[in-house]
Amino acid sequence: xxxxxxxxxxxxxxxxxxxxxxxxxxxxxxxxxxxxxxxxxxxxxxxxxxxxxxxxxxxxxxxxxxxxxxxxxxxxxxxxxxxxxxxxxxxxxxxxxxxxxxxxxxx
Amino acid sequence: xxxxxxxxxxxxxxxxxxxxxxxxxxxxxxxxxxxxxxxxxxxxxxxxxxxxxxxxxxxxxxxxxxxxxxxxxxxxxxxxxxxxxxxxxxxxxxxxxxxxxxxxxxxxxxxxxxxxx
Numbered sequence: 325x326x327x328x329x330x331x332x333x334x335x336x337x338x339x340x341x342x343x344x345x346x347x348x349x350x351x352x353x354x355x356x357x358x359x360x361x362x363x364x365x366x367x368x369x370x371x372x373x374x375x376x377x378x379x380x381x382x383x384x385x386x387x388x389x390x391x392x393x394x395x396x397x398x399x400x401x402x403x404x405x406x407x408x409x410x411x412x413x414x415x416x417x418x419x420x421x422x423x424x425x426x427x428x429x430x431x
Numbered sequence: 432x433x434x435x436x437x438x439x440x441x442x443x444x445x446x447x448x449x450x451x452x453x454x455x456x457x458x459x460x461x462x463x464x465x466x467x468x469x470x471x472x473x474x475x476x477x478x479x480x481x482x483x484x485x486x487x488x489x490x491x492x493x494x495x496x497x498x499x500x501x502x503x504x505x506x507x508x509x510x511x512x513x514x515x516x517x518x519x520x521x522x523x524x525x526x527x528x529x530x531x532x533x534x535x536x537x538x539x540x541x542x543x544x545x546x547x548x
Contacts, residue, residue: 358534360476367526367538368468368476379536411476415533418481418490420466425475 325350325414327423335431342399344426346412351392353416359388359397360411362425368411372397404430433458435527435539442545448515451542453527455508460484466535467501467512469523479525482510517546 326349336342346357355375360368370379372388375395385400399406407430412423438452453465467479480491484503491499500513510527525542528535 356533360535362476367528367541368535369538370530370534370536373532373534373536409475413476413478413534418488419492420478420481421492422468422476422478 325352325417325419325421327412327414327421329410329412329423329426331426332424333427333429335429336402337431338402338404340402342397342402342406342428344397344399344410344428346390346395346397346423348393348395348414352395352414355391356414356416357388357390357395358413358415359386360413361406361408362411363408371410399428402428433463433529433537435529435537437525437527437539437542440543440545442547443517445517445519445546445548447517448513449517449544450511450513451525451527451544453510453512453539455529459508460503460505460510460529463529463531464533464535465501465503465510465527465529468526468528468535470526470541471520471523474523477523479512479514484510514544517544519546522546 328347330345357375359372362368376388387398409425411425434456436454466481482489482501503510527539530536
């Protein structure tokens, strides 16, 4: 399954809302779609699994939605620490795949 | 909470092999899926493969199918990833990550593998 993320780069200001998209080339089984945040020099951090469930300790300003082939990560009221690269990943088949990433940068 | 500790930085010659280890401390890999993910400098995340030690299930990404081997040593809660026929474009940080829910939750610190003549 090929995952295509858009946009490649998103320029926003703190306090604004971010909307990131992840589109799959075929339906993701059981909506096994995850979102990760990665900051420079750090390992990725799991934000969302099962398309819409927040991982432990993730603030409620992060919301995952979608099903089938179209998924969205929304971040309300952007905080300075939210500016990073975000990846989606499907794990609904025995072969997992990642999207190419969306860079969220400060405008 | 499971913590994953990976082996140290490696420098390898083209054509050789590298074996990276990932040890669970503060827990085991019981009922966990352990994935390997790599990230080349300035690039995104690339899934390499996974193992479910308790079920002896192993899967590899097609692009690595012929060159990678993932194994588990249950007695020491250690998972290994061996990559052979190394090329310069295998230079990357290799992460292990485990999870009871499929999607990688606990991540190792990463192991830098540099392939250079």
